[in-house]
Amino acid sequence: MRTILKSSAVAAVTLAFAGEALATEWNVSLWGKRRAFTEHVERLAELVSEKTNGEFTLNISYGGLSKNTENLDGISIGAFEMAQFCAGYHRDKNPSITVLELPFLGVSTLEQEIALSQAVYSHPAVVADLARWDATLLMPSPLPQYNLVGVGDAPTTLADFEGLSVRATGGIGAAMESVGAVPTSMSATEVRQAMDSGVVKAVSFAPHAHMSFGVIENGTWWTTNLNPGTVNCPVVANTTALDSLPDDQRAALMESLDEALEHYVTFYNDETMAAWGPALDERGIEQVTFDDAEIEAFKAAAAAPAAEAWIADNAARGLPAQELYDLVTGMIADDS
Structure with missing residues (x-):
């Protein structure tokens, strides 16, 4: 049996014969450290190994393979086989999925975020958009609505921003x-250093990241209900590597995605959110809640103009922007 390996892969596929067994190793590029944001990838690695009796291994690296802002580029050249990235890091490279980052969409749960992402990821225009990078979208990294942790005087009205x-x-x-x-x-x-040096006075993150990247160590206030939106951070595979997998290993990978996401949601809700309140209280961080009139004014200022600009810009790129926007907002309306 002869196997032809891509020369550009760093640790592409290792062959080990045990009868007809074919052992495969994939490198996976993440960043930071293991945290709620990466639990679905960690669980996916466990499941794939279990289902293939160790014949398919995901070797997870936290920053050792690439900068987080260059993970999509690494996927495109086959430097590694799987990676996580955030659409907002390079909107021009993945414009189709940035529809999920529009402000004030009204997403209320992680489960809803998963459903929206999966619907968008399967749209033919989105598949083609990521195919430019030889990338196949596998699963989202669902995050709750973002809020700000900052230093200095806490804002109490929109004017304070x-x-x-x-x-x-x-x-x-x-x-x-x-x-x-x-x-x-x-x-x-880069956030903690920027905050320490005064480059930024506030940071927009989901709770896990405020804790994982040390923002709450010097923050003095947190907005409880600003909820302007969230970011979309998919996990992708190099399409060439994915298509090269033996049928049983590909099935083990693809059939484990839903279970990995279920683990992620449980972990985020039961572990991360349970720790968030006490972490704020322990540090004496002031919790700022805006009244309904301020929130509605924020929505009026941000939501419609951002959506209109996104549709116009991406229609000009040749994307079915209105169709993608209607897909997302229609699903949210159906859930309400």
């Missing part, structure tokens, strides 16, 4: 800009 430097990517950045804040896009691993 005027001139505030905020780490915020994608649609959240556009939302913050609509109320006068100054958004800065940077990767999660």
